[in-house]
Amino acid sequence: MKRAIIAAGTLAFDTLETPSGKKERILGGSANHFSIAASLFTRVEVSAIIGADYPLDYLRTLNKREIGTSNVEVSSGETFYWCGKYTGTMNEAETLSTHLNVLVDYDPVMNDVAKKCEMLFLANLMPTKQLKVIEGAEGAKLIICDTMNFWIQNNLEELKKVIKKSDVFILNEHEVRILTNELNIIRALKKLATMGPKTVVIKRGEYGALLYREGERLFSIPAYPIDEVIDPTGAGDTFAGGFVGYLATCPDYNDFKEIKKAMLYGTVIASFTIEGFGSEGIMDVTMDNIQKRYNELVSMIKID
Amino acid sequence: MKRAIIAAGTLAFDTLETPSGKKERILGGSANHFSIAASLFTRVEVSAIIGADYPLDYLRTLNKREIGTSNVEVSSGETFYWCGKYTGTMNEAETLSTHLNVLVDYDPVMNDVAKKCEMLFLANLMPTKQLKVIEGAEGAKLIICDTMNFWIQNNLEELKKVIKKSDVFILNEHEVRILTNELNIIRALKKLATMGPKTVVIKRGEYGALLYREGERLFSIPAYPIDEVIDPTGAGDTFAGGFVGYLATCPDYNDFKEIKKAMLYGTVIASFTIEGFGSEGIMDVTMDNIQKRYNELVSMIKID
Numbered sequence: 001m002k003r004a005i006i007a008a009g010t011l012a013f014d015t016l017e018t019p020s021g022k023k024e025r026i027l028g029g030s031a032n033h034f035s036i037a038a039s040l041f042t043r044v045e046v047s048a049i050i051g052a053d054y055p056l057d058y059l060r061t062l063n064k065r066e067i068g069t070s071n072v073e074v075s076s077g078e079t080f081y082w083c084g085k086y087t088g089t090m091n092e093a094e095t096l097s098t099h100l101n102v103l104v105d106y107d108p109v110m111n112d113v114a115k116k117c118e119m120l121f122l123a124n125l126m127p128t129k130q131l132k133v134i135e136g137a138e139g140a141k142l143i144i145c146d147t148m149n150f151w152i153q154n155n156l157e158e159l160k161k162v163i164k165k166s167d168v169f170i171l172n173e174h175e176v177r178i179l180t181n182e183l184n185i186i187r188a189l190k191k192l193a194t195m196g197p198k199t200v201v202i203k204r205g206e207y208g209a210l211l212y213r214e215g216e217r218l219f220s221i222p223a224y225p226i227d228e229v230i231d232p233t234g235a236g237d238t239f240a241g242g243f244v245g246y247l248a249t250c251p252d253y254n255d256f257k258e259i260k261k262a263m264l265y266g267t268v269i270a271s272f273t274i275e276g277f278g279s280e281g282i283m284d285v286t287m288d289n290i291q292k293r294y295n296e297l298v299s300m301i302k303i304d
Numbered sequence: 305m306k307r308a309i310i311a312a313g314t315l316a317f318d319t320l321e322t323p324s325g326k327k328e329r330i331l332g333g334s335a336n337h338f339s340i341a342a343s344l345f346t347r348v349e350v351s352a353i354i355g356a357d358y359p360l361d362y363l364r365t366l367n368k369r370e371i372g373t374s375n376v377e378v379s380s381g382e383t384f385y386w387c388g389k390y391t392g393t394m395n396e397a398e399t400l401s402t403h404l405n406v407l408v409d410y411d412p413v414m415n416d417v418a419k420k421c422e423m424l425f426l427a428n429l430m431p432t433k434q435l436k437v438i439e440g441a442e443g444a445k446l447i448i449c450d451t452m453n454f455w456i457q458n459n460l461e462e463l464k465k466v467i468k469k470s471d472v473f474i475l476n477e478h479e480v481r482i483l484t485n486e487l488n489i490i491r492a493l494k495k496l497a498t499m500g501p502k503t504v505v506i507k508r509g510e511y512g513a514l515l516y517r518e519g520e521r522l523f524s525i526p527a528y529p530i531d532e533v534i535d536p537t538g539a540g541d542t543f544a545g546g547f548v549g550y551l552a553t554c555p556d557y558n559d560f561k562e563i564k565k566a567m568l569y570g571t572v573i574a575s576f577t578i579e580g581f582g583s584e585g586i587m588d589v590t591m592d593n594i595q596k597r598y599n600e601l602v603s604m605i606k607i608d
Contacts, residue, residue, distance in 0.1 A: 089487055183393055185510065186531040206489065207511040210526070218604050222514070222524035227490040260607050300522050301605045303564050 003248040006114050007035045008047040008133040009123025015083040020230045026278045027058055030123030033234035036279050037241020037269045039065040042248040045114050047071040049106040051079035071114045077102040090232050091205035110136035121244050124148045127158035134165050144168040144244050152179045164196035170240050172203045203236050211263055219260050224271035224297050231277045235270040242269030268293040307552040310418050311339045312351040312437040313427025319387040324534045330582045334427030337538035340583050341545025341573045343369040346552040349418045351375040353410040355383035375418045381406040394536050395509035414440035425548050428452045431462035438469050446557055448472040448548050456483045468500035474544050476507045507540050515567055523564050528575035528601050535581045539574040546573035572597040
């Protein structure tokens with residue numbers, strides 16, 4: 001079983017600063033990170049927009065990994081740009097600047113290849129565009145969605161519509177707290193689950209991830225232990241890539257046991273991501289590398 | 305199998321402020337919280353000092369729970385007093401004031417009952433006093449030790465001697481970071497394990513606990529989900545009480561599997577603690593209550 005996934009999000013230039021150094025205008029963006037991770041499991045179709053400054057050669061690099069780019073719109077403007085900084089324990093990024101550029105007038109349209117994909121991942125993007133993608137993704141049977149604090153604070157009404165249409169909602173701890181107005185994470189989870197999604201996944205950085213599934217079922221896993229974190233950028237998107245990628249290969253993606261395993265795959269793939277700047281850490285990862293860390297992670301939570 | 309435990313630490317008056325309210329001068333202290341928790345599993349002998357202002361009736365309350373108080377010294381001074389406040393996510397206390405009082409001249413001496421105990425728990429106390437307790441606890445075969453940031457910052461050399469003599473060292477995340485000068489928790493753990501203890505336990509508040517055992521073996525568990533935290537005071541001590549208490553009942557307390565189970569018991573008992581002020585939440589807990597949450601916690605980390 002190998003369902004195809006639409007990854008709707010951003011292709012971007014990122015300038016990143018961490019205690020390990022600084023990288024200027026490297027290739028990034030939520031759809032980029034997600035699709036590299038998910039392509040380890042199945043075929044991915046990217047839905048995004050790029051500007052005239054984006055290196056088209058890089059799309060060929062993606063194509064070599066079973067990542068389709070026929071839904072990537074090339075515009076005459078400038079590509080989306082994000083500049084961020086991580087300090088201390090590096091659990092959260094500080095945004096130094098965001099230039100939306102071509103994203104402002106982006107009007108996502110799905111072609112026939114995308115319309116046939118059975119899974120849809122909505123990476124962090126303006127909620128209005130996410131709604132447009134949901135409309136276009138006619139074949140999507142499972143909708144997994146991510147967001148960020150900016151949209152919670154500035155586009156809450158549209159975001160609520162997206163949440164209502166999502167089967168799985170993935171967000172970080174700070175985001176679920178401001179979205180639900182609950183400091184207690186258990187209450188926050190339960191509140192979010194009443195807003196639409198049957199499954200909520202909380203990303204907690206170095207503390208791992210927490211899953212809430214309707215019927216009050218919780219599952220918690222630690223982060224894979226990494227003793228030298230280089231750059232956390234993309235960890236959330238590649239977590240989602242591993243999570244959705246694995247589910248795309250499961251006969252029943254509603255099976256709680258498979259959803260738990262998907263959490264483990266997401267966590268392992270994120271662990272490779274943070275060992276390099278941008279997507280450096282994950283580019284050459286193999287299924288053998290993944291399986292080895294998967295087994296180590298299982299042993300970290302196994303009692304008997 | 306039921307080994308007895310010496311609990312060396314403080315009996316105190318605590319003034320506590322949390323988002324749920326304020327309590328003035330209630331009975332607390334590390335040895336109090338620990339021994340109430342550990343007495344759910346086995347006999348505990350408290351080693352501590354109290355002032356003339358301490359209600360002796362309360363010692364009788366402890367005695368009814370298999371907690372021996374023949375090593376509690378009654379001094380003419382004032383009992384140790386701590387005043388703390390919790391805000392926001394309540395993961396760490398802010399100390400508003402500490403009056404050491406009778407602790408200043410405390411010279412812990414073990415009587416014959418204490419000398420026969422096979423397990424020694426050194427709750428948070430001045431490292432010089434902890435060393436004196438280790439000397440006196442002649443029968444102790446397993447030494448488990450806790451500390452706090454104050455001693456790391458002000459008595460590091462003495463604390464290092466305590467660490468060297470400890471088999472299990474329990475501390476919180478912030479403490480292990482300042483103690484080892486490592487922000488990365490995995491590197492911090494490994495560094496601490498080279499300083500003496502074969503086993504290190506990191507308490508992470510709402511994120512659960514992380515265990516490192518020599519030979520690079522890690523085990524991680526989440527906190528038991530509590531949707532209304534009243535007061536986190538004593539959670540660390542009762543975690544240790546459940547942890548050491550369970551180990552005291554194990555035929556082999558060096559068995560990694562038993563150490564993992566001890567982490568689960570500690571976590572469950574801490575979860576009851578935070579549901580009330582001081583030791584209110586744990587006073588009437590039964591083994592049935594504990595076993596129920598233990599099973600729920602196991603299901604939160606179980607994949608199959």
